[in-house]
Amino acid sequence: DQQVKQNSPSLSVQEGRISILNCDYTNSMFDYFLWYKKYPAEGPTFLISISSIKDKNEDGRFTVFLNKSAKHLSLHIVPSQPGDSAVYFCSAYYLGANNLFFGTGTRLTVIP
Amino acid sequence: ETGVTQTPRHLVMGMTNKKSLKCEQHLGHNAMYWYKQSAKKPLELMFVYSLEERVENNSVPSRFSPECPNSSHLFLHLHTLQPEDSALYLCASSQNPGSWDEQFFGPGTRLTVL
Numbered sequence: 001d002q003q004v005k006q007n008s009p010s011l012s013v014q015e016g017r018i019s020i021l022n023c024d025y026t027n028s029m030f031d032y033f034l035w036y037k038k039y040p041a042e043g044p045t046f047l048i049s050i051s052s053i054k055d056k057n058e059d060g061r062f063t064v065f066l067n068k069s070a071k072h073l074s075l076h077i078v079p080s081q082p083g084d085s086a087v088y089f090c091s092a093y094y095l096g097a098n099n100l101f102f103g104t105g106t107r108l109t110v111i112p
Numbered sequence: 113e114t115g116v117t118q119t120p121r122h123l124v125m126g127m128t129n130k131k132s133l134k135c136e137q138h139l140g141h142n143a144m145y146w147y148k149q150s151a152k153k154p155l156e157l158m159f160v161y162s163l164e165e166r167v168e169n170n171s172v173p174s175r176f177s178p179e180c181p182n183s184s185h186l187f188l189h190l191h192t193l194q195p196e197d198s199a200l201y202l203c204a205s206s207q208n209p210g211s212w213d214e215q216f217f218g219p220g221t222r223l224t225v226l
Contacts, residue, residue: 002154034213043116043202043217044155089155093212098168100212102155 003027004092006103014111019077021106023090026071030092030101035064035075038087038105047088048075080110114138116218118203124224125193133188133221135203141216143209144186146178147202149220155202161186162209193225 005024013019023033031052036044050057050064050073057064063076077084090103116137125131137144146158160168161180175197177189186203203218 004154032212041219043204043219045217046213046215049213091155091212093210098160098210099157099170104152104154 001026002103003030003101004090004103006090006106008106009104010107010109012109012111013080015082016079019075019080019084019108019110021075021077021088021090021108023073023075023103024071025073025092025101027092027094027101028068028071029094031095032093033064033066033073034091034093034100035062036089036091038089044089077108080108082110082112084108085110116203116205116216118201118218118221120221121219122222122224124226125190126226127193127195129193130189130191132190133201133203133223135186135188135218137184137186137203137205137216137218139205139216141205141207142183143206143211144180144183145204145206145215146186146188147204147217148199149202150196150199159188160209167209190223193223195225198223198225 034049035047037047038044048059048062066073087105087107089105093100119134144161149155158172159178164180179187200220202220204215206215
């Protein structure tokens with residue numbers, strides 16, 4: 001059973017506007033959530049993370065919000081740029097476990 | 113070469129073949145990982161190695177056999193695979209096992225089993 005879900009396989013956004021990528025999870029034991037970004041023919045690269053004790057983490061144009069009661073997190077990119085076009089993966093883990101659980105990814109297209 | 117490299121980038125094999133995927137990291141990391149990404153499925157962690165010792169095996173069938181001869185190299189030996197094993201196989205490394213936000217991925221090997 002999937003513990004991390006990304007229900008939107010794709011998203012298109014105009015350049016300069018906000019991109020919001022969503023992620024839901026089922027396991028309340030998760031301690032950390034991470035977002036990865038993947039370009040074609042390349043491996044995923046780490047983008048931003050958030051601890052379960054926080055509700056927001058910001059890094060430049062990227063902000064991740066966590067709503068523990070809803071078991072939901074979102075990645076906001078503002079302003080969106082064409083170079084942000086990629087597949088974004090949400091993932092989660094709990095401390096002490098050698099496993100990282102991924103969602104299926106959302107393909108973001110930023111239209112110039 | 114820098115980062116994490118994987119060879120071959122593409123592989124087509126029959127169900128009776130034996131082949132190996134190779135991963136090499138040039139980052140001085142102590143942990144290495146194999147992941148599988150099937151179409152429309154989440155990325156799945158298969159194996160975790162720490163200093164050449166396997167520390168995690170996530171219920172992977174025995175037709176997948178990993179080998180870590182040293183901290184820089186990781187292999188995935190394949191034999192008698194099934195068509196449903198066709199997927200993108202990604203290797204990654206990090207300084208320590210479980211340092212997920214410090215994980216560097218290779219570009220992957222696209223495997224097709226006929």
